[in-house]
Amino acid sequence: MAYNDPGGAGIGGWLAFFMIILVVLMPLGSIVGVATQLYGDPQLALAYGSTWAALQLFEWALVAVAIAGCLCLAWLLNYRQHWRTIRIVIPAIWLIWLGTLVADFIGVSLITGLPISVLLDEGRLEFIRPVLFSGLWTAYFLRSERVANTYPRELEARDVAGVFE
Numbered sequence: 001m002a003y004n005d006p007g008g009a010g011i012g013g014w015l016a017f018f019m020i021i022l023v024v025l026m027p028l029g030s031i032v033g034v035a036t037q038l039y040g041d042p043q044l045a046l047a048y049g050s051t052w053a054a055l056q057l058f059e060w061a062l063v064a065v066a067i068a069g070c071l072c073l074a075w076l077l078n079y080r081q082h083w084r085t086i087r088i089v090i091p092a093i094w095l096i097w098l099g100t101l102v103a104d105f106i107g108v109s110l111i112t113g114l115p116i117s118v119l120l121d122e123g124r125l126e127f128i129r130p131v132l133f134s135g136l137w138t139a140y141f142l143r144s145e146r147v148a149n150t151y152p153r154e155l156e157a158r159d160v161a162g163v164f165e
Contacts, residue, residue: 008145008146008149009146009149009150010146010149010150011077011078011150012146013146014140014144014146015077015144015146015147015150018077018137018140019074019077019078022070022071022073022074022077023070023071023074026066026067026070026096027067027070027071030063030066030067031063031067034059034060034063037059038055038056038059048112051111051112051113054111055108055111055112058107058108058111059104062100062103062104062107065100066096066100069092069095069096070096072092073088073089073092073093073096076088076089077089081150081151081152082151082152082154083151083152083153083154084154085151086141086142086147086151089141090138090141090142093133093134093137093138094134094138097130097133097134098127098130098131098134101126101127101130105119105120105123
């Protein structure tokens, strides 16, 4: 990690914090969150009846996919330092945070037979956090000087030609 880097390049500052989110905070938060939702109320298993096992499997599989996505992004950000990485990271942030929430609502609806409109009525406020998170980090990746210095854009032909003038 780059500390006290005058050029503002390398993985440091907010970029290092994002890496900590990817590698530590998101995996732990997801595991604790799903465990709390599934096993916090013993009556929940009774309420879902025969679909309980499928629902548990789906929720844990969704967590595993999200964690794998975060670890892939962390690897990309650490080892592939060119602008194409940022072009992958930005949509992946939206897919991991917002996409898994949408997939969760759809999956629970399909497994339990509950109408998705009922689930959305009860959980529409859950969309605020992933949209804000993804929007803020998208803005950071597009506007940050550290990101621009760490993940340089490819030179265009006219830029290369200017070197030889």
